[in-house]
Amino acid sequence: MSKPYQQFGLVLLISLWAGLGITGLVIGFTLTLTDAAIVQTFWLKGGAYCLILSPVISGLGGFFGWRFWARNLASAAQCQYDRGNCAIQAEQALQDSEKRFRAIFEQAAVGMVLITLEGHFFRVNQTVCHILGYDRPELLALKFNTILPTAKRDYYQTAIAQLKQGQLPHLSQETQLLHKNGMPIWIKMTLALVQDQQTQQPKYFLGVFENIHRRKEVETALRESEERFRQLAETVQDVFWLYDPQTEQILYVNQAYEQIWGRPCETIYNRPFSWLEAVYPDDQPMVKASLQSQFHGITTEKEFRILRPDGEMRWICDRAFPILNEQGVVDRIAGIATDITERKQTEQTLADKQHFIEKIANLTPNILYIYDLIEQRNIYSNQEINSLLGYSQDAIAQMGPQLFAQLMHPEDLTRLANYHQQFQAAQDGDILEIEYRLKDIHGQWHWLISRDTIFSRTPDGKPRQILGTASDITERKLAEAALLNANLQLQDKVHELEMRNAEMQCLEDMNEFLQVCSSVQEAYEGLATYLQPMFPNCTGVLYVLNRENQKPTVVTSWGKLSSINYTSPLPDRLAPWLDFPDHCCSDAQVSLAHNYLCIPMIALGETLGHLYIQGQAMGELAIAKRRFARTVTEHLALALANLELRENLRSQSLRDPLTGLYNRRYMEEALTQELRRAQRGEHTVGIILLDVDRFKQFNDTFGHNAGDRVLRVLSHFLKRNIRQSDVVCRYGGEELLLILPEATLADSYQRAEQIRQRVERLKIKHHGQRLGSVTISVGISGFPDHGETGEDLIQAADKALYQAKHQGRNCTVVYGVLN
Known part of the structure; x- marks a missing residue:
């Protein structure tokens, strides 16, 4: 059976044979492939001649062409021998060609497939598997149309039908096939129909797939780039x-x-x-x-x-x-x-203007000169140099290359060398400037400004001479220096004024804070917030003197306090000053060599405490900052004294002067507020009303001062033996009242009994004389059991107290409960 790839050689042989007009028996075949020419010599015999067709192989092993010749057969025996020998050689050639075809099919750089007429793959090489992403078994299980995009299946179905019918010799085009991952890839695909040699019936399709996906991407990117370029170019x-x-x-x-x-x-x-x-x-x-x-x-x-x-x-x-x-x-x-x-x-306009300016410059009363950059000497200068510096033109010429070394300030020599170097890149018409100092014949320095342009060049185009004018700007320089100094001073003043404004604003904020404080303690807790911005790079401590023992106590502080020993209330080095507040801020004690100061707070002739400030760096506490610290201390002293006075006045209006307890007015307000809170929170309130038994007998026996002593001792005892939330008041005479928030009747009774029993054990002395045992009678009421208002509760407690008195005193009675 003939192979599909034998047909080309067979057709060529038959065509050649027919062209020679020879007919005979074909006894050999040629084998060819499209990409790699695998060609075998074959023989044809007709009449008395035997036609031999042999391939010509190039030096690189490729097929180059055909060589053929005719051999005259001397005898039938010789022809018969040749026929048999050719048949054997042809069979052997077919076997070798088959092996080479398989090797080339598998190793081809392009994908090669054989497809049945029904569209199934029945032979594929490894390259096509790699292109489409399948392994060989997976691809052999597919049909050709499964790797076609849906939109192109009808087209290829028609094209394949045309191939079968011979309407198309082959199908070759660039198209897209589906990769295993579902993505389309660009392929150059060639399909050819293979027919049976004898019957000319279609057998299968031979396909060649070349991966051109990368090329297509590059072409697409190139088209997009060209389009962007065109759009850019057109704009x-x-x-x-x-x-x-x-x-x-x-x-x-x-x-x-x-x-x-x-x-x-x-x-x-x-x-x-x-x-x-x-x-x-x-x-x-x-x-x-x-x-x-x-x-x-x-x-x-x-x-x-x-x-x-x-x-x-x-x-x-x-x-x-x-x-x-x-x-x-x-x-x-x-x-x-x-x-x-x-x-x-524009360039022409500038050139015209430059020429005009040069003409004017030649008429100005400035030094005009020509300086040679190569010889480093002055070529020409006008009379103005004599007027300004006192040197004649001849004297300048005699200085030669040492001109600037002798006359220019040493600090300007390096700048001048760099300035001259700039002319190497300058163009004709460029004007360069430099400011420098020259010494006149009397040794005085003059500030000059030179404006130079290239005057001539060497034959190779390098700058040779510069033409320039030099103007005396000494007065301007002195004025600039004075102005700079004035500006610096003004900046310092403005900065100082800004600091003073900021400090005064901080001081105003502190005063406003102190005015709204309701107590001295509230002021102590918030002062650091206002003092730290006033002294941001400092450590500070505010000490207040105890009224009884005059010992200093820290009430607030700010900054890094590592330098202050808190084992004592005040740094040891400040202790000698405490007895001499007038000297605390004297120049001797707070000289700028020290980095700290201690200022007494004095109000109404009384020393309230001290403000200690220590800078974190030397020079932090300048004279202005120290003056400001004194102002702050004065405001602090006055504000704290006013707060303390307000507290004393408020305390006097709310407390009983004899016992120090809250008075009846405060009691009524506190009881009303507590009852409202109890109503909102749905909790109880206990009322304890107590009275000193036989108090009149104390007064009659020991005197009214002894009675007052009893009331003070009893008040002090009650303040030390109540909760922080409890309120104790002097209701009137020897009657004292306690308000117990969130206390039940049982809690109130237990608390009253503890108080009564401890009062009975008190040992009260007056002027060294023991006053005897003191007992109290107690009446108890509670919210909401005995009323909704304070008046109801006090009346109930008073009735319970009356019952306790009636029962023999020194006992506790709960209103409505039979003891």
Whole structure:
């Protein structure tokens, strides 16, 4: 059975045989493949001749062509022998070709598949598996249409039908196939129908798949890049152009060409060098020479003039960039042409103005000079140098290269050398400036400012001489120095004023805080918040003297307190000052050599305490800061004294002067508030009303002072034996009342009994005389059991107290409970 890849050689042989007009028996076959020529020599015999067709193999092992010749057969025996020998050789060649075909099929760099007429894969090589992402068994289990995108299946179904019917010789195109992961990939696919050699019936399809996905991505990216380039080129005002020197054609020019040249883009596409016609005749040689440089791969930049069709002249700056291929040959030339007409007009205007300024400078009463940069000596100077420095022109010339070494200030010599070096890059017409000091003939220094421009160049274009003017700016420099000094002083004053304003604002904030404080303790707790911003880089402590023993106590502090020993209330070094508050802030004690100060707080002639401040760095407590500290201390002393006075007045209005207990007025307000809170929180309140038994007998026996002593001792005892939330008041005479929040009747009774029993054990003395045993009678009521108002509860407690008196005194009675 013939192989599908034998058909080409067979057709070639038959065609050749027919062309020679020879008929006979085919006894050998050729084997060919499209990509790798596997060709075998074969023989055909007709008449008395035997035609031999043999391949010509190139030196690299590839198929080069065919060589054939005819052999004259001398006899039938010889022909018979040749026929048998050729048949054996042909069979052996077929076997070898089959092996080579399989090897090439599997090792081919492109994917190769054999597809049945029904569309099933029945032979695939490893390359196609790699391209589509399948392994061989998976791919052999699929049909061809399963790897086709849905939108293209109908098209390929029609194309395959045309292949079967012979309407298409083969199908070759770039298309997309589905990868195993579902993503489409670009493939160059070739399908050919293989027919049976004898019957010419379709047998299967041979397919070749080449992966071109990466190439397609690059092409897509290139198209997008070209599109972006075109969009960019069409929006800019410069002319973008691209020229092909091989075809001598303009490949691209943007619309800016029409705006600048005033000619349509079609003209330059039709006649690539038509743009040259607009160039000024004087500039054309230079432009053409530039073009020749571009053809040799040299980047060029040139400025020239063009004349538009409307007669307007424009200056153009054209920059061309040759693009070389891998062989180093110019493949493309890209360029940008910019309209620089406005710039040229500006340059001409500046040149005219510069010339005018130079003329004026020559008439000004300044030093005019010409200085040689190479010889480093003065070539020319006018008479003004004699008026300013006292040196004659001859004396200046005799100094030669030592001119600046002898006259210039040493600090300016290095700057002058750098200044002269700048002229190496300067253009004609550039003016440079420098300020420096020169010494006159009397030894006085003068500030000068020089304005220099290049006057002449060497033949190779380097600057040689500079032309300049020097003006005396000594007075200006002195004025600038004075102004700078004044500005610095003003800045210091402004900074100091800002600090004083900030300090006064802080002081005002502290005063406002102290005014709204309801107690001295509240002021102590919040003072550090206001003192720290006043002395931000300091450590501070506020000491208050105890009224009884005059010992200092820390009430507030701020900053890092590591330098203060808290084992004692006040630093040891300040102890000697406590008895001498007037000297605490004297110049001797707080000289700037010290980094701390202690200021007494004095109000109404009384020392309340001391403010101690210590700077974290030397110089922190300057004189102004110390004065401010004194002001702060004075405000503190006055505010704290006022707070203490307010507290005393408030205490006197709310407390009984004899016992120190809250008075009846405060009791009524406190009881009303507590009952409201109890009603909201739905909890109880206990009332204890107690009375000293036989108090009149104490007064009659020991005197009223002894009675007062009993009441004070009893009040002091009650304050030490109640909870923080309890309130004890003097209700009247020898009657005292306790308000017990959240206490039940049982709690109140238990508490009353404890108080009664402890009072009975009190040992009270007056002037060294024991007053005898003191007992109390107690009446108890409670909210809400005995009423909703304070008046109801006090009446109930008073009735219970009366019952306790009636029962023999020194006992506790709960209202409504039979004891």
